[in-house]
Amino acid sequence: MAEVLADVARLVDAGWRFVICHGGGPQATALGQALGLEVAKVAGQRVTDAATLEVVSQAIAGQASTTVVAAALEAGVRAVGVSAGVVQATRRRPVEVEGRTVDYGFVGDITAIDTELLRGLWALGRTPVVNPVAVWRGEATGPARGRLNVNGDTVAAAIAVELGVDHLFAMTAVGGVLRDRHDPSTRIAVLDEPNAREAIAAGVIAGGMIPKVEEALVALSRGVGAVHILGAKAGLLLAEAELPGRVGTALRAE
Numbered sequence: 001m002a003e004v005l006a007d008v009a010r011l012v013d014a015g016w017r018f019v020i021c022h023g024g025g026p027q028a029t030a031l032g033q034a035l036g037l038e039v040a041k042v043a044g045q046r047v048t049d050a051a052t053l054e055v056v057s058q059a060i061a062g063q064a065s066t067t068v069v070a071a072a073l074e075a076g077v078r079a080v081g082v083s084a085g086v087v088q089a090t091r092r093r094p095v096e097v098e099g100r101t102v103d104y105g106f107v108g109d110i111t112a113i114d115t116e117l118l119r120g121l122w123a124l125g126r127t128p129v130v131n132p133v134a135v136w137r138g139e140a141t142g143p144a145r146g147r148l149n150v151n152g153d154t155v156a157a158a159i160a161v162e163l164g165v166d167h168l169f170a171m172t173a174v175g176g177v178l179r180d181r182h183d184p185s186t187r188i189a190v191l192d193e194p195n196a197r198e199a200i201a202a203g204v205i206a207g208g209m210i211p212k213v214e215e216a217l218v219a220l221s222r223g224v225g226a227v228h229i230l231g232a233k234a235g236l237l238l239a240e241a242e243l244p245g246r247v248g249t250a251l252r253a254e
């Protein structure tokens with residue numbers, strides 16, 4: 001994490017503005033298991049009952065968020081953590097997934113992003129750090145009804161769209177979209193929409209990479225300039241920002 005944040009610091013110094021969105025799924029799972037809770041995920045999203053919501057809030061809005069902010073400050077980024085109020089969501093109704101009805105519990109679908117606050121922090125020279133525990137409102141302007149758990153990649157994409165950013169960088173352990181998912185040397189540098197859809201249909205893009213690429217295509221169709229899927233090692237963000245596709249996979253609008 002420190003290495004990526006050092007790259008962010010360099011880019012902010014060069015005039016880029018960032019919103020850092022983080023997850024913390026593995027930490028929430030570890031805390032839940034330590035407390036004896038069962039972990040259930042369907043299609044990559046956590047089924048979140050009341051006890052799990054407490055765990056997710058503690059692990060992600062509490063521990064992960066403050067850890068990221070502290071590490072960012074240490075790396076020279078003038079970071080500030082913003083919590084639930086910036087991401088608003090409504091509770092997901094039971095949905096059909098993989099042939100059965102799934103009630104995700106306290107999982108939210110985003111209804112609004114407080115872009116005014118994010119832009120205000122940029123104007124103050126700060127870098128917002130956003131965690132994916134959202135505030136629950138029936139309507140964007142209605143009274144708050146609690147918290148909801150949202151996937152971190154989804155929050156990042158929604159913020160990118162609402163801010164109309166030039167670049168969305170999605171960090172992943174695999175380092176990009178690969179032609180052969182077991183061979184890192186087969187990274188696809190640039191992917192357009194038809195090729196991406198073809199790769200999904202052909203099974204070249206599978207598993208956890210499908211929602212990432214589909215999310216990227218939605219972001220592009222809604223005005224984000226480019227989406228980069230890349231690894232989280234030192235220098236990769238800098239290299240990819242300088243030349244899309246140099247070290248990751250760059251998806252661009254037509």
Ligand SMILES: Nc1ncnc2c1ncn2[C@@H]1O[C@H](COP(=O)(O)OP(=O)(O)O)[C@@H](O)[C@H]1O
Nearest residue numbers: 172173174176177178181204205206207208209
């Ligand atoms: N064509 C592909 N290129 C890269 N990864 C792929 C591809 N197809 C499937 N995958 C799988 O997608 C997963 C990446 O998504 P995910 O596990 O959510 O990453 P992360 O946890 O780093 O965000 C990996 O498990 C990888 O094996």
Ligand SMILES: CC(=O)N[C@@H](CCC(=O)OP(=O)(O)O)C(=O)O
Nearest residue numbers: 023024025045046149150151152
């Ligand atoms: C609804 C849902 O699944 N929310 C995620 C939020 C954290 C997250 O997205 O973390 P990663 O990016 O580390 O996976 C979860 O509970 O795990």
